[in-house]
Amino acid sequence: MTPITEVEGRRLALSNLEKVLYPATGTTKGEVLHYYARTAGPLLAHVAHRPISFLRYPDGPGGQHFFTKNPPPGTPGWVRIADVPRSGGERAAPQVVVDDLATLMWAANLVVEFHTPQWRAATPALADRLVLDLDPGPPATAVECCGVALWLRERLDADGIHACVKTSGSKGLHVLAPLEPTPSTDVSAYAKRLAVEAEAALPALVVHRMNRALRPGKVFVDHSQNAAAKTTAAPYTLRARPEPTVSTPVSWDEIASCTAAGQLVFRLDDLTGRLERYGDLLAPLNDPGLAGRLG
Incomplete structure (x- = not known):
């Protein structure tokens, strides 16, 4: 029954x-x-x-x-x-x-x-979040993603945009930022510029194009999920992976100190303790006072 x-x-x-x-x-x-x-x-x-x-x-x-x-x-x-x-x-x-x-x-x-998506149902294609999906091409791992995430955090900060980060629950990371409501087309264009800049600044580490032939050993900075029709794995969702891994908010200290990919693998049993210790590390995404404006 x-x-x-x-x-x-x-x-x-x-x-x-x-x-x-x-x-x-x-x-x-x-x-x-x-x-x-x-x-x-x-x-x-x-x-x-x-x-x-x-x-x-x-x-x-x-x-x-x-x-x-x-x-x-x-x-x-x-x-x-x-x-x-x-x-x-x-x-x-x-x-x-x-x-x-x-x-x-x-x-x-x-x-x-x-x-x-990066927008709400009441305001389609008007994004209040930016997302950059960092996807490592083997033998690169989450460790290399952390280096790219730190560069992106500094670059976003230069534009007055507050960055947060979570694991994808798979191999990589998601760098996110709260925005004042902005047309998805504008956010997409800005995100692509950031990905291109990241590749120019870190050419041995970053690729901004999806072409798989370019990706071994590098981190693909996927800017495409800012398009209005695209979606991203939500914070705290379980993933359809061999183990019950979770797309988990992490601190910038954890990103800066990561030396092995396994340090940033979290399973469903880990989340209660993390929430008790850190609270919701992505809470800034819902704080209007932190919402950035694209220039």
């Missing part, structure tokens, strides 16, 4: 709680749901009011993956749905907005990664 639980007055059917989703660690679906319940506060602070795209992996990271922007079949009527414009002038389409704990737990029960 599927257990029924009540979350904030909503009845949820939580299924297959004993199912092992991550065989490498024996992590069950019940543990995944418990993780999302524990981290709901900071996670919701970063995804609320934004249309959600889901990467579903119901049989674990070794099974099939489904990326969808549409509300999944069986979405409850109480889940908030926003009509979101599509690129190319297509008619607006519905997407889920995860604004509360009940919706978060309903979505987590589907076994998903949470991905969001």
Whole structure:
């Protein structure tokens, strides 16, 4: 029998709680749901009011993956749905907005990664965040990403923009910054300029083009996720990786002192302690007083 639980007055059917989703660690679906319940506060602070795209992996990271922007079949009527414009002038389409704990737990029960754009559902293509995705090409690792992140932090600071950083939950890092609402096209152009500058300043370390032939041993500074149609893995989302790794906010001290890629790998069991120790290291992203302005 599927257990029924009540979350904030909503009845949820939580299924297959004993199912092992991550065989490498024996992590069950019940543990995944418990993780999302524990981290709901900071996670919701970063995804609320934004249309959600889901990467579903119901049989674990070794099974099939489904990326969808549409509300999944069986979405409850109480889940908030926003009509979101599509690129190319297509008619607006519905997407889920995860604004509360009940919706978060309903979505987590589907076994998903949470991905969001850099803008809110009420103001499509008007970004309030900038993101630079640092992706290492082997044999480069997160260690090389840290060097690039520190350069980007200093460069952004020169423009009066406050940078934060998190792990991607995979191999690399995401450098993020709060912005005054700015057209996504302008943010994209600015982000590309930063990536080009980074390559010019660190030619042995950075590449700004996606061409894989250019990437071995270097860090690809992916600026493309600032485009209005693109999304980025949300802070605190679990990833569909062999182990239950989390896209985890980190401090700049941790970035500066990183000497081995494993130092910046965090799993779901690590997050409670980190939140108790550091709080939400990405809280500045939601502070209007820190929002930068592009020149």
